[in-house]
Amino acid sequence: MRIRKAVFPVAGLGTRFLPATKATPKEMLSLVDKPLIQYVVEEAMAAGMNEIVMITGRNKNAIEDHFDRSVELEHILEKKGNMELLEMVRSISEMCDFIYTRQKEPKGLGHAVLRVKDVTDEEPFGVLLGDDIIYTEGSPVMTQLVDVFHKTGGSPVVAVERVPMEAVSSYGVIDGEPLGNGLYLIKSMVEKPPRDKAPSNMAIIGRYILTPDIYRHLENTPFDAKGELQLTGAINSLLKERKVYALEFKGKRYDAGDKLGFLKATVEFALRRPDLGDSFLQYLKTLKL
Ligand code: UTP
Numbered sequence: 001m002r003i004r005k006a007v008f009p010v011a012g013l014g015t016r017f018l019p020a021t022k023a024t025p026k027e028m029l030s031l032v033d034k035p036l037i038q039y040v041v042e043e044a045m046a047a048g049m050n051e052i053v054m055i056t057g058r059n060k061n062a063i064e065d066h067f068d069r070s071v072e073l074e075h076i077l078e079k080k081g082n083m084e085l086l087e088m089v090r091s092i093s094e095m096c097d098f099i100y101t102r103q104k105e106p107k108g109l110g111h112a113v114l115r116v117k118d119v120t121d122e123e124p125f126g127v128l129l130g131d132d133i134i135y136t137e138g139s140p141v142m143t144q145l146v147d148v149f150h151k152t153g154g155s156p157v158v159a160v161e162r163v164p165m166e167a168v169s170s171y172g173v174i175d176g177e178p179l180g181n182g183l184y185l186i187k188s189m190v191e192k193p194p195r196d197k198a199p200s201n202m203a204i205i206g207r208y209i210l211t212p213d214i215y216r217h218l219e220n221t222p223f224d225a226k227g228e229l230q231l232t233g234a235i236n237s238l239l240k241e242r243k244v245y246a247l248e249f250k251g252k253r254y255d256a257g258d259k260l261g262f263l264k265a266t267v268e269f270a271l272r273r274p275d276l277g278d279s280f281l282q283y284l285k286t287l288k289l
Contacts, residue, residue: 001123001124001154002048003047003048003049003123003124003125003126003146003149003209004048004049004050004051004123004125005049005051005052005053005119005120005123005125005126006041006044006047006049006051006052006053006125006126006127006128006142007053007055007113007116007120007125007126007127007128008027008037008040008041008052008053008054008055008127008128008129008130009055009103009109009112009113009127009129010025010027010037010054010055010056010057010060010063010130011055011056011057011060011102011103011106011112012026012057012106013057013106014026014257016257016258016259017029017257017258017259017262023059024059024062025037025056025059025060025062025063026130026131026257027063027130027131028062028063028066029256029262031133031256031262031265031266031269032266032269032270032273032276035066036130036131036133036256037063037066037130038066038092039133040128040129040130040132040133041067041095041096042095043128043134043140043141043142044126044128044142045095045096046140046142046143047126047140047142047143047145047146048146049126049142050096050097051096051097051099052067052095052096052097052098052099053098053099053100053101053116053119053120053125054098054099054100054101055101055102055103055112055113055115055116056100056101056102056103057102057103057104057105057106064098064100066092067092067093067095067098068093069090069093070089070093073089074086074089074090077089099119101115101116101119102115103115107223107227107228107229108223108224108227108228108229108230108231109129109228109229109230109231110218110221110228110229110230110231110232110233110234111218111223111228111229113127113210113214113218113231114215114218114219114229117215120212121212122212123212124149124154124156124209124210124211124212125209125210126142126145126146126207126208126209126210127206127207127208127209127210127231128142128206128207129205129206129207130206131206131255131256131257131258132205132206132207132253132254132255132256132257133253133254133256133265134205134207134249134251134252134253134254135251135252135254135268135269135272136249136250136251136252137251138250139250140251141159141207141249141251142207144159144247144249144250144251145157145158145159145207145208145209145247145249146209148183148209148245148247149209152243152245154211155211155242155243155244155245156208156209156210156211156214156235156238156242156244156245157208157209157244157245157246157247158174158186158204158207158208158209158235158244158245158246158247159204159205159206159207159208159246159247159249160174160176160184160202160203160204160205160246160247160248160249161202161203161205161248161249161253162201162202162203162248163201163203164201165195165198165201166195167201167203168193168195168198168201168203169192169193169194169195169198170192170203171192171203171204171205172189172190172191172192172203172204172230172231172232173189173190173193173198173199173200173201173202173203173204174186174187174188174189174199174200174202174204174246175187175188175189175190175199175200176200176202176246179245182247182248182249182250183245183246183247183248184202184245184246184247184248185243185244185245186235186239186244186245186246187239188236188239189204189232189235189236189239190232190236191224191230191232191233202246202248204232204246205253207249208231210235213238213241213242214234214235214238217234217235217237217238218231218234220234220237221233221234221237252268254268267284
């Protein structure tokens with residue numbers, strides 16, 4: 001079964017990036033010259049998903065505008081004869097079909113995903129978080145997850161990464177049985193465990209493939225002490241009923257929702273760019289570090 005829909009929860013407050021995110025969504029922060037969200041939409045499209053479902057919140061109009069046509073800008077570029085830029089600007093609005101829905105209050109990732117129950121309906125769907133930017137030399141991470149989804153006969157799968165033990169309390173963490181080639185059968189998962197209670201250092205990052213039965217579990221998962229409905233809690237409940245897998249993906253992840261992670265991504269993406277890499281490297285070498 002083809003996975004057509006990709007869900008992007010973009011309703012968070014982005015408090016780690018204030019004041020930049022006071023009036024601008026963090027997903028619109030630019031990595032070199034492209035907003036974070038566009039990298040992730042391109043990753044979903046590469047995995048065959050061409051219906052993009054955005055769960056937005058307050059101050060998120062810039063995301064809709066970015067993926068919409070900009071007739072005035074197109075007109076000016078056309079008049080100036082700048083066909084290359086015109087083509088690039090147009091291609092963004094022609095990328096795929098976009099559906100927008102709103103999460104009125106940021107009550108957690110699980111609460112955000114539950115908003116699209118009627119949109120994804122009976123189909124499996126991808127979930128991608130715009131602040132996890134992942135560089136791969138081979139298949140993009142969503143494509144790696146789609147392969148696992150098919151190989152396991154249509155089971156939900158989450159992307160995981162080994163993180164330092166002192167960082168586990170910032171993530172959902174899995175206890176998994178290794179099956180080889182980076183694949184794990186998840187036995188349980190726990191959200192933001194203290195270091196001494198973490199079952200492993202395998203952290204869930206922002207890529208998932210979920211099946212419609214997740215909604216029943218989301219509806220039955222209580223809000224946590226902070227008033228948030230966690231997706232991890234619902235998946236933990238789902239895996240008592242069916243097999244759920246974790247894939248230690250191949251690639252390098254940057255937490256672009258965090259200032260240091262964003263800076264690392266900026267430097268490394270700029271260095272990889274054929275049009276900028278050499279001159280940027282020359283500049284970096286002039287810095288007496
Ligand atoms: P984060 O916790 O990283 O995002 O959620 P945040 O809350 O915006 O950022 P900080 O921690 O305050 O800096 C991961 C993703 O889930 C979305 C966010 O937009 C982000 O892409 N999210 C989170 C929602 O859409 N709704 C929520 O209620 C919470």
